[in-house]
Amino acid sequence: MMPNYQIDQDHSSIHFSVKHMMIAKVRGEFREFRFDLNGDPDALEQASVTVHIPVASIDTRSADRDAHLKSADFFDAEKYPEITFKTKSFRKLSDDEYEVTGDLTIRDVTREETFKVEYEGSGSDPWGNTRSGFEVEGKIKREDYNLTWNVALETGGVLVGSDIKIQLHLEVVHGKE
Numbered sequence: 001m002m003p004n005y006q007i008d009q010d011h012s013s014i015h016f017s018v019k020h021m022m023i024a025k026v027r028g029e030f031r032e033f034r035f036d037l038n039g040d041p042d043a044l045e046q047a048s049v050t051v052h053i054p055v056a057s058i059d060t061r062s063a064d065r066d067a068h069l070k071s072a073d074f075f076d077a078e079k080y081p082e083i084t085f086k087t088k089s090f091r092k093l094s095d096d097e098y099e100v101t102g103d104l105t106i107r108d109v110t111r112e113e114t115f116k117v118e119y120e121g122s123g124s125d126p127w128g129n130t131r132s133g134f135e136v137e138g139k140i141k142r143e144d145y146n147l148t149w150n151v152a153l154e155t156g157g158v159l160v161g162s163d164i165k166i167q168l169h170l171e172v173v174h175g176k177e
């Protein structure tokens with residue numbers, strides 16, 4: 001039987017960044033998410049993960065920008081309320097590095113994406129649980145998911161960049177049986 005692991009919501013996060021006006025980055029995060037985990041963090045090659053992210057939980061520290069991102073110009077949160085990622089495979093690159101490939105769905109568009117996973121290790125907490133840490137990084141093109149809204153700048157370039165950098169910091173907990 002595979003161990004039952006849960007994401008520690010208080011010690012995990014999903015962040016993203018995108019170029020703004022070709023000169024700076026806007027950063028944000030999704031404040032809510034759920035992970036369905038099957039497998040052992042010490043043997044990721046056999047693991048499977050499904051991630052559920054409510055679009056309405058987006059937070060860029062600007063209420064106006066968040067409302068625009070939730071609108072039909074971008075995520076269309078009312079029509080497409082959730083972003084999902086379902087793993088297809090993990091590939092071990094070294095003792096602590098993997099690649100995870102899976103199907104990412106945004107705005108009802110599903111594309112296969114691959115992200116880098118760094119295993120930070122495992123240990124016991126003071127309450128008798130085993131915890132494991134991971135960092136996940138990658139990049140997607142927003143236009144691939146029909147996130148095409150933009151404004152041309154008078155000086156050249158566009159208001160919103162194409163590449164979205166994604167970074168997850170995850171802590172998973174396996175309770176005592």
